[in-house]
Amino acid sequence: MYLCERVPLANFDSARGNLNAGFGNDKPVEAEKGDSWVYKNKEHGMMSATASLGLSLLWHTDLGFSHVDKYTYSSEQYIKAGALLATGILNSGVRTEADVAKGLIGEYVDNKSVPLKTSAIMGLGLAYAGSHREDLLQLLIPHVSDDGVSMEIASLATLALGFIFVGSENGEITGTILQTLMEKAERGDTVLDEKWVRYIALGFGLLYLGLQDASDTTIETLKVIEHPISKTAQIVVKACAFAGTGNVLKVRAMLHHYGEHIDMKEKEADKDEKREEKKDESAAEGPKEEEVKPPTSGLRCRYDDSTISCTMANQLSGNPCRSRSASQDNDLAVALNAIFAMGLVGAGTNNARLAQMLRQLAGYYYKEPDCLFMVRIAQGLIHMGKGMIGLNPFFSDRSIMSRPAVAGLLATMTAFTDAKHFVLDKYHWMMYFLVTAMYPHFLITVDEQLNTMPVTVRVGQALDVVGQAGKLRTISGFQTPPVRPVMxxxxxxxxxxxxxxxxxxxxFVICEGWSFIVVFRYFVVLL
Incomplete structure (x- = not known):
């Protein structure tokens, strides 16, 4: 998956030919300086293009460092920042004794250059997601409480801490975030009204991911803060705490928030002006023609709010039929989220129907560079790793939730609540948050000593045998590898x-021989 400026994307006709996550053969980026894609972009485009090298070399730590290292010596700060982010990406989910990622990235956390600092912070967050490393806590937490840093740095530092300490309920981080929010709210600091503050709420919520009722005390403390961010943080913390639980009561409580409109100063001012203009109008006058809005799509006709509409587009577009209708919505913000949702739902599936729909959308939006850019991203997600890599936060037959994977998905979708000022602006590198949720489609059989052992395997459609007696077959219509299993x-x-x-x-599946099991049970009986 490549990310760069939106203009050059129109020159690439095939998504399959340019998206090689995890394959280590990213020729457009690895080319010489004159032909490399990195140098065909500007500023933040250079940063995203360089970071894409880390995605193509995903999990190849030995080979990856040698390819990325040459970009860390570049005189262009954006290329150097992209190399730091690439280092964090290719180390995502990898734990080695050398601990190279911290040594290469950690020294740039306090750099004066904003691109280098943000790349270093998020690089550490991606490389050590879910590791709960205390040494990283002391490295990042000063940027959360420091009033001298911008809200961008503070929010990304909070998000990185949320990635690293996801589901830990870390008391030091919780106390620092609460104290920072309280002090800024008491001073009436306007930075709490910036777009970045949502990532402070998300990073805070990730600390309680999957902990359910353990978040009650923190939610009550958040109610003391007299600022709209308090309500946002409460909802995010509660949503993260009960994510993946299927708690119907919490779902119903969340649905009530869709009907509550956020009081924004600009909207209130516009309403006041309209009221002044209509004071002299007759009360008996019927509604004007343009005021009668027919139902359009899903819940949007009930809640006329752009943020809610975009969020609903992301959530409801899992159905391909809804995706197709929402992706051609008159509101481009809704269309962008629907297109991205199509790619998110079908990531790594090579689904022919979704691919055909996206090709049609590419022709439909050929005059809209933003939508065309998102179509290309969605195409890349559909063919992620040539269909060998997917996005899935659940494992072991959807019974175990991966907290780092959920964190990456939530961070990416948060950026799409305001896609115009994040993904479509200077921060398209936020799409790389998805790396924590990427996993390869493979099944490797090993023996008791973890040595590779070839064993014949059948893959087929799963059957529900719960509650049925006897030795039943769990799959039907099976086939033998090589085959790419689907969900x-x-x-x-x-x-x-x-x-x-x-x-x-x-x-990885450990295969035990019958002789080993019989001998093992024999010794257990003797003991």
């Missing part, structure tokens, strides 16, 4: 001389 398919061992320790076969 609704499962695998089982075809070789009877081996048995897996779990009935769910995903990623």
């Amino acid at each position: 609704t398919e499962q695998a089982e061992l075809a070789a009877k001389e081996f048995v897996p320790p779990s009935h769910i076969l995903e990623a």
Whole structure:
């Protein structure tokens, strides 16, 4: 998946030919200086294009450092910033004794250059997501409480801490964020009205991801803050705390917030002006023709708010039929979110129907550079890693939630609540937050010593055998590898001389021989 300025994207006709996440053969970026895609962009475009090298070399730490290192010596600060972000991306989810990422990125956290500082902060967040490293806490937390830094730096530092300490309920981070928000609210600081403050709320919420009722005390404390950010933070913390639980009561409580409009100064001023203009009009006069709005799409006809509309487009567009209608909405903000949602839902599936719909949208929006840019991004997501890499926060047959993966998805969708000022402005590199949720489509069988062992495996459509008696088949219409399993398919061992320790076969599977199991049980009986 490449990200750069929107203009050059029109020159690339095939999404499959230019998106090679994890393949390590990113030729347009790795080319010489005259032909490299990095030098064909400007400023933030250079930063995103250089960072894409980390995505193409994803998890290839040994090979990746040698390719990225040459860009860290560039005199152009945006290229150097992209190299720092690339280092964090290619180390996402990788734990080594060398701990190279911190050594290469950590020294730039206090750099005076804003691009270098932001790249270093988010690079650490992506590289160590879910690690709960205390040494990184002391490195990043001063940027949260420091009044001398901008809201951009403070919010990204909070988000990075949320990535690293996701689901930890860290008391030091919680206290620092609460104290910072309270002090700024008491002073009436206008920085709390900036677009970046939503990431402080999200980083705060990630600390309580999946902890459910453990967030009650923090939510009550947030109510003391006399600023609209208090309500936002309360909702985000509660949403993160119960994410993935399926709690119906919390879902109903969240739905009530869709009907509550946020009081914005600009909107209130506009309403006051309109009231003054209509004072002399007759009360008996019927509504004007342009005031009668017919129902348009989904819940948007009930809640006429741009942020809510964009959020609903992201949430409801999982259905391809709704995606198609919303992606051609008259409101470009809604259309952008619907297009992105199509790519998000079908990420790594190579779904032919979604690919065809996106090709049609590329022709439909050929005069809209923003929408065309988003169509290209969605195409890249559909063919992510040539169909060998997907996005999924749940594992073990959708029974275990990966907190770093959920954090990355939430951070990306938060950027799309105001896509015009984030993804479509100077911060298209925020799309790289998805890297924490990327996973490869593979199944590797190993022995008890973790050595690779070839075993015949069948892949087929999963069957529901819960509550049924007897030894039933768990799949139907199976086929033998090489095959790329999809979401609704499962695998089982075809070789009877081996048995897996779990009935769910995903990623790495330890195959135990029957002789080993019999001997092991024999010794257990003797003991």
